[in-house]
Every structure is written in C-alpha cells, then in structure tokens.
Amino acid sequence: MRTAPTTRTTARPLYSPAERRRRDASPWTVVQGVLAPLQFLVFLVSLVLVVRYLLTGEGFLLATVSIVLKTIVLYLIMITGSIWEHDVFGKWLFAPSFFWEDVVSMLVLALHTAYLVALFGDLLDPVGQMLLALAAYAAYLVNAGQFVWKLRRARLEGGAESAAVRLAEAAG
Secondary structure (H helix, E strand, O other): OOOOOOOOOOOOOOOOHHHHHHHHHOHHHHHHHHHHHHHHHHHHHHHHHHHHHHHHOOOHHHHHHHHHHHHHHHHHHHHHHHHHHHHHHOOOOOOHHHHHHHHHHHHHHHHHHHHHHHHHOOOOOHHHHHHHHHHHHHHHHHHHHHHHHHHHHHHHHHHHHHHHHHHHHHHO
C-alpha cells in the first residue's frame, strides 16, 4: 500500500530573536496590553446597550455614547499599535507577521468610521446606526480573535524558544 508523502511547512516564527527583544523592550507593548482588554470591556458593555436598544427601543443615547467611546478606544489602540509595530518590525502597518490582522483592522476601522459618519451626518435612522455598529462589532470580534490566536502563538513560540535555550545551556 502506497501512502501519499506528507509535507510539513514550517511557518515563519512570529518574531525573530531581535524582534522579540524589541517587542519586550518597547513601552508600547505595555500600552497594547492595557488597551486591548479595556477595548474588549468597552465593547461588551456597548454590545449589551446596543442589543438592549434594538430589542426594547430604549437607551438610544446611552448606546450611542458607548459606540462613540468604543470607536475612540479603537482609534487609540490602532494608533499605538501602529507605533508598536514600527518599534518591533520597522513598519507602521502590514508587517509580515501581522499582515492579515492589519487588513482586518482596516475593515474594523472603516466600519467604525462609517458609523461616526452616519451618526454625525444623520445618514441613517437609529436602527440603521445600531445595525452598522453591530457590523463593526462583528468585524472587531474576528480581529480580536486573530490577535488572541497570535498572542497564543507568540507564547508557545516563546516557550519553545526558552526550552531550546535551556536545553542548549544544559548540554553546553
């Protein structure tokens, strides 16, 4: 019986040793570590308020304020994330290790910005505004999932790298 040959492609590590050192030394790493969970908390509260408005028709102003706050936090994390990416990879955006996350981030940013344009330009009725916010939030969830996956991958790679260093030191 003949079996098909298996090929295993090895993905590029998320960080080179130099990039890992720059990541660990960058103050923007801490900023991202604080802003990411803050943004997620603001998102959860806002999501509840938006859904509440859509289900009951109550709380439009509160839902609107929460979406604007979520968008401000998003802009803040996007700006500081770009600075972080430049510190670590030497590119403001679209570094190979985070290319697809940045692509989806642009969609998230575009949808949140479209919400602000619709709100301040009075281009959609309240339900339309909330549905646009939900579309922005769905894209944000995809993007957040991408970053959580990368964070896990970075931790696994860091653990494997540490284990290899310890093994080499023990052997040497």
